Amino acid sequence: MHRKHRSLIPIFTLLLLVACATAPESDVDTPEYHFKAGMRAIDNADYQQAIKSFQRSVDLDKKFALGYGGLGLAHAYLEQNGQAKDYASKCASRGSKDPEALALSGQIWITMRDSEKKWFKRASSHLKKALKRDEAHEGAMYWSGVAHLYNYQFDEAEDYFRKVVNKRGDYAGKADAKWKLAQKIVRAMPGTPAGKKMALKEKINRADLAVLFAEELKIGVLFDRMPVQNTGFQTPGQATQTANVTVPNDAINHWAETWIKDMIRYGIMDIEPDGNFYPDDTINRALYALAVQRLLVVATRDESIETQYFGEAQSRFSDVPSSHFAYNAMALCTERGIMQVDMMTRKFNPAGDVTGADALLIIRELQTSLRMTF
Known part of the structure; x- marks a missing residue:
């Protein structure tokens, strides 16, 4: 009898999680849609609106890793590092097999570079895991370049950006601008x-x-x-x-x-x-x-x-x-x-x-x- 009750516990837990999730109100009321809307708000520096969109995405799906990553990114831009780090951890744990989520966790740490001493170590850890999952992942390669650029490793940054530009994907434009910057800095040879x-x-x-x-x-x-x-x-x-x-x-x-x-x-x-x-x-x-x-x-x-x-x-x-x-x-x-x-x-x-x-x-x-x- 006790065994039967114990076997039902995981089922009850699953039902409870499902019950806690918000029901969608339309065909476009999806975690993915709200995540994209949140990232557009990030690009426009409207971080409060971004938080609303990302929160809606995780309300709809408590396991949606990118939604937690978006929340972490918005809080990082708002210099609310405690919350940013918590959400970065949730994003990486829920998306441990998703290079997109791992790259986003790395991006969060890069955003906190001015106030977190171990930002490069943390960002690199997430980005290496992303590239281990998919060595050709464009986002992970781009943010690896950004991490090395801001860590003053200009040759390594140049190499990452060159690879992204050659892929001619969604990140090609941004990578090209960063590549030119890295090339210019390498030519300038800062010695101090x-x-x-x-x-x-x-x-x-x-x-x-x-x-x-x-x-x-x-x-x-x-x-x-x-x-x-x-x-x-x-x-x-x-x-x-x-x-x-x-x-x-x-x-x-x-x-x-x-x-x-x-x-x-x-x-x-x-x-x-x-x-x-x-x-x-x-x-x-x-x-x-x-x-x-x-x-x-x-x-x-x-x-x-x-x-x-x-x-x-x-x-x-x-x-x-x-x-x-x-x-x-x-x-x-x-x-x-x-x-x-x-x-x-x-x-x-x-x-x-x-x-x-x-x-x-x-x-x-x-x-x-x-x-x-x-």
Whole structure:
């Protein structure tokens, strides 16, 4: 008698689970449909709506692994890491044989990379399991590339993205953009931890530029090698090396204060008349060209560089008049191959943002121009 009752327990449990599931209200009221709707909301950064869609998917099917993964992803974007990790675990356990679910669990951990120290280990574990299930799984390959990219393993990332692009599937477009970024970073050869982090920035600011000049260009080494002149022309750096550096009001206790002081000491970047440095202001291409010009003047001790292209009747660029305040700097940088123009349109795009990867490439060209070997 007791055996009969025990044998009925799993059946009762199954019936209870089924009873707890929400009944669909239409033909499109399915877990799969709501999951796709949730992912569209994620793409639109509407994370609350995404949570509603993903929750509906698991309400309809308590075993729907992707629904839990979607919930984890939405909470990860909302920086609610505790819930994100719980849902990532549920997604991976319920979808342990599904490479799509395992790849989604990896994506959740990648999204938490700025706040979770072990994000790469956790993401890689899920993604490796996904690829073990299906070595040609496009999503798992793409997110493996993303994981390696954000872990500063640029060669490995490039390899994953290349494979995804060659598959010409749903991820090909996104993978192509990431592949080009990885290729650019590999060419730029960031040589410092700071440079590797900056390489991934979509746009840099004045503080970032100070760090890149100090760390990647090794500006301190450059000026240490320059003999101090007692008479005649002195670089701004030589003129200020014995003086106390005034720290700009808005650079005091700023994360980049040390590097900002270096740039001011060497005369590469200035304090504004109001006493501020504006470290968080975005650097555009025209301002970057001006910074490069200033550095070349200091490094070569040739003040004529700053007026070399003044007075040109015909502008070299289709989108910049020769009267532009940064025209000389732009002409200088393009003439020396330090910065590039669009070959088809001859546009310089002076107001365009400078990405971290582009900033590094410009520094490499600047090093070549200065014949720097250190």
